Amino acid sequence: MKEPQVGLQQIIERHIEAMAEFTATPGRGTTRLTFSEQDRQARNYLKRVMREYGLTVREDGFGNLFGKLEGSVEGAPAVLVGSHFDSVPHGGAYDGPAGVIAGLEVARLFRDRGLKPKYPLEVVAMIEEEGGRFVGGLLGSRAMLGVIRAEEFAAVKDKDGISTVEAMRAIGLDPSLPGSRDRADIRAFLELHIEQGPILEEEGIPIGIVEAIVGLTQVQVTVRGSAGHAGTTPIDRRADALVAASKIIIGLPELAARQGGGTVATVGRLNVRPNGANVIPGEVTFTVDLRAGREEDVQEILAQTEALASSVAGAGIEVEIERQLYIHPKRMNDEVRGLLESASERLGVSYRPLNSGAGHDAMIFSDFTKVGMLFVPSRGGLSHCPEEWSDAADIARAVEIFYETAKQLTEAE
Numbered sequence: 001m002k003e004p005q006v007g008l009q010q011i012i013e014r015h016i017e018a019m020a021e022f023t024a025t026p027g028r029g030t031t032r033l034t035f036s037e038q039d040r041q042a043r044n045y046l047k048r049v050m051r052e053y054g055l056t057v058r059e060d061g062f063g064n065l066f067g068k069l070e071g072s073v074e075g076a077p078a079v080l081v082g083s084h085f086d087s088v089p090h091g092g093a094y095d096g097p098a099g100v101i102a103g104l105e106v107a108r109l110f111r112d113r114g115l116k117p118k119y120p121l122e123v124v125a126m127i128e129e130e131g132g133r134f135v136g137g138l139l140g141s142r143a144m145l146g147v148i149r150a151e152e153f154a155a156v157k158d159k160d161g162i163s164t165v166e167a168m169r170a171i172g173l174d175p176s177l178p179g180s181r182d183r184a185d186i187r188a189f190l191e192l193h194i195e196q197g198p199i200l201e202e203e204g205i206p207i208g209i210v211e212a213i214v215g216l217t218q219v220q221v222t223v224r225g226s227a228g229h230a231g232t233t234p235i236d237r238r239a240d241a242l243v244a245a246s247k248i249i250i251g252l253p254e255l256a257a258r259q260g261g262g263t264v265a266t267v268g269r270l271n272v273r274p275n276g277a278n279v280i281p282g283e284v285t286f287t288v289d290l291r292a293g294r295e296e297d298v299q300e301i302l303a304q305t306e307a308l309a310s311s312v313a314g315a316g317i318e319v320e321i322e323r324q325l326y327i328h329p330k331r332m333n334d335e336v337r338g339l340l341e342s343a344s345e346r347l348g349v350s351y352r353p354l355n356s357g358a359g360h361d362a363m364i365f366s367d368f369t370k371v372g373m374l375f376v377p378s379r380g381g382l383s384h385c386p387e388e389w390s391d392a393a394d395i396a397r398a399v400e401i402f403y404e405t406a407k408q409l410t411e412a413e
């Protein structure tokens with residue numbers, strides 16, 4: 001007897017609920033660390049669904065999981081759809097799994113609608129995006145794409161000294177399976193992720209089409225003045241390092257707002273020396289974290305920040321600026337973005353362009369292949385907590401948009 005037709009939205013809800021069961025902290029959010037018992041349970045669930053959807057299941061030597069729908073052209077590169085399935089400790093049910101489940105449902109729609117693609121469609125569920133167990137994060141995509149070598153992967157240890165390969169073997173995975181894949185074997189990568197911010201919900205828009213994963217730079221600013229007695233040094237005779245530093249810090253939001261385009265500036269760490277209640281601060285060191293979606297905007301806000309910092313020097317105040325970190329913004333592929341936009345329009349789904357302020361596996365893929373990324377609203381803008389929630393109806397919309405887009409990407413020359 002034929003099962004009654006269950007809507008896409010309900011199927012997505014069922015998958016989300018099922019995946020949320022695989023947690024080491026029941027009732028206190030999703031804790032699913034890479035190569036843990038919960039990882040094993042979750043991947044078994046995903047494998048079962050993949051097989052049920054007619055996909056060929058495969059794992060690589062890093063524990064990444066693939067479910068492939070073969071294309072009619074032999075040996076042709078695949079369109080990958082998916083995300084990661086690990087979580088932070090006490091995280092939510094959506095960060096990662098929403099994207100993996102979206103991939104599964106795109107594949108199911110291919111099957112149910114009788115679509116036989118030219119190029120293969122591959123659902124991918126990646127390990128260790130969050131860096132919750134092993135250091136660094138984005139480990140699954142970096143290893144898969146050869147950004148780190150198999151030997152480097154094998155040398156990574158968790159805080160208890162257990163290596164990746166030992167942890168893999170402990171849950172029955174085989175680290176000797178083929179490792180990084182030929183980049184020419186990937187035609188495109190599509191990732192759905194929850195927004196993890198407030199914009200879509202506030203504007204009542206169900207879909208964000210990601211333009212770029214922001215670039216970031218961090219500088220350390222040291223402001224030197226003269227320490228002195230808080231009672232005996234007249235107010236007009238001071239070189240107060242904290243007062244000077246404050247002028248810089250207070251000016252940063254204004255610089256970022258003036259530049260626009262989602263540029264943000266944050267001072268998150270500040271050290272005051274000697275840090276005594278009755279001592280004029282002699283030296284202040286603080287970090288400035290600057291992020292923007294376009295390379296020229298990162299450069300511009302950096303130049304403005306350096307100019308602002310230098311402007312408080314003089315009258316006994318010295319300022320030193322040290323650049324510490326620079327990560328280039330990753331633009332999503334224009335062609336794929338165009339396909340996502342036209343699919344949204346055909347489906348009557350409203351969308352807006354967005355930048356991603358957080359890193360994702362998509363940023364690793366963007367160096368090697370065409371990447372498209374969608375966001376769905378996060379309730380209250382929350383993520384990495386048990387309260388994390390997104391509407392399955394929005395995920396279903398994203399699945400339909402990806403289906404349309406993947407249909408084109410698996411057909412076009």
Ligand SMILES: [Zn+2]
Nearest residue numbers: 095096129193
């Ligand atoms: Zn994520």
